[in-house]
Amino acid sequence: MIIRILVFALVLMTPLTAMAEEVEAELSDNFVAVSVGFNGAKMMVFGTVKSSADVAIVVEGPATRAKLRGKKHEMGIWVNGDFVELSPVPGFYAVIASKPVSDMASLDTIDKYGLKLGSLKIPRDSVATVTESDYEAMKKIRVSQQLFQENPSGVKIISENLFRADFNLPSSVPIGTYLAHIYLLRNGLVVAARDVPFLVAQVGLEATIYNLAHSRPFGYALLALVLSLGLGGGAAFLFRRVA
């Protein structure tokens, strides 16, 4: 009886393990250290596939709450209008593929796996008054900040079994846990997938400042004042001959 159950379980598991083995992937950097000189990071995903297929990679950043504020024309001048909050929205979203996504996947697949920026739907916790055009406006801004990316030729199939993909993290990327979803597609369907996580975190001085500012804001403010007064007073002392 037990043996039958075990065999049954093994048989069930086979497609999963086969799926997992179909594609292997790794990142050039699992930890992106944000130090004083941080100016963005060039990331590379590389991996192998058992047999040739199309590859699409979706890199998703930590969840954020986006506050979108529009300007309205009131009494002849432009003022800030009301704002809408969209939540949760990925702080970073990049789609990289070996060829244009509409050439390799059916519309359903694109929607299901979020293979296009356009397939991102209005997030569930948003205020009820959020409209599609609000969401589009937000996506447009994110694209201009390079936090939302779409690159239909970012994945290079190097040989029948080897691929590599390059993408850029701009310097303004949010801190947190990122997930790179690597999808293998054949005949318009996803046949295999693998997730590779990576971390973007501040280190050293940057981390100290950030943590102090958020955990002890009053002490942080006093520190800022002391430093400011000290630097201002000290410089006045040093420059007294100039003035």
Added chain:
Amino acid sequence: MDIYLPIAEMSVNAFLLLAIGAVGGFLSGMFGVGGGFLLTPLLAFIGVPPAVAVGTQASQMVGTSLAGSLAHWKRRHIDIRMGLAMMIGSFAGTTCGVSLFRWLQQMGHINLVINLGYVAMLGGIGGMMIVESGRHLLRRTCRVHAQSGVLSAGEKQPIMARSWGANSIFAMDFPASKIRISLIVPLCVGFVGGVLVAMLGIGGGFVLVPAMIYILRMPPVLVNGTSLFQIVFTTAFATLLQAVLNNSVDILLAMVLLAGSVVGVPFGTRMAVRINPELGRFLLAVVILAVVVKLVVDLTVTPHQLFTLEMKLL
């Protein structure tokens, strides 16, 4: 060389920041203003989120204004008594201003009020100043000037000039400014300045300097230093509020800006004493009006970015 700002969460060119700081420091030393009116748009222009720009520049102005007031103090160009009187008023004003701001926010149309108020106030002050100093300048060049306040040999020390409420019970002597004035007046000036700081987020220098010249009737040479002395305290208070309420103070950004500005300040103060006071007022009026023009343009011309986006980690 790029530097990553931990609170702004972005990287900027450090030399650019130093240059921006230097310009701000120069303006501060020269005119006795905080410099924020120029720094905030410049910082926003290079990509710093506006909230962080406003909060950080408050902390930077503390050091810049201190450097400026120390430079003026060395020359005895500060009326500390007057400054303290205004400061007490401004603390009350800032507190009231914050509540007033919140009340207006709930009423809606807060942005309209602020923008129009800003334009009206600065426009009025700038216009009045440019007319007054322009007239003085023309008069100076037209005929030989007799300098008031310069003592010829043998004259005794002039008695205190008498100003508003000089006979009331609140009258006080301000020896440095050589005026006798009711204490209520600088308290009120400081109060109004504090309200403006809380509501408009400015350092207050733009209002303080003309108010000190025209309302308090202080000798122009003392105005810059006393104004900067005041601003040290108001911006220190603002820094505390910004850091605690909004987490918008970026120490690294402030320090780099400050490093640049403390180089600019001594040049500004030097320039301030070299040029004659009327020309100084005229230039300040020009700067104020330039800011007004920029504000009007910003308000009326269709902005090229109709949306602003703020991102907060969940």
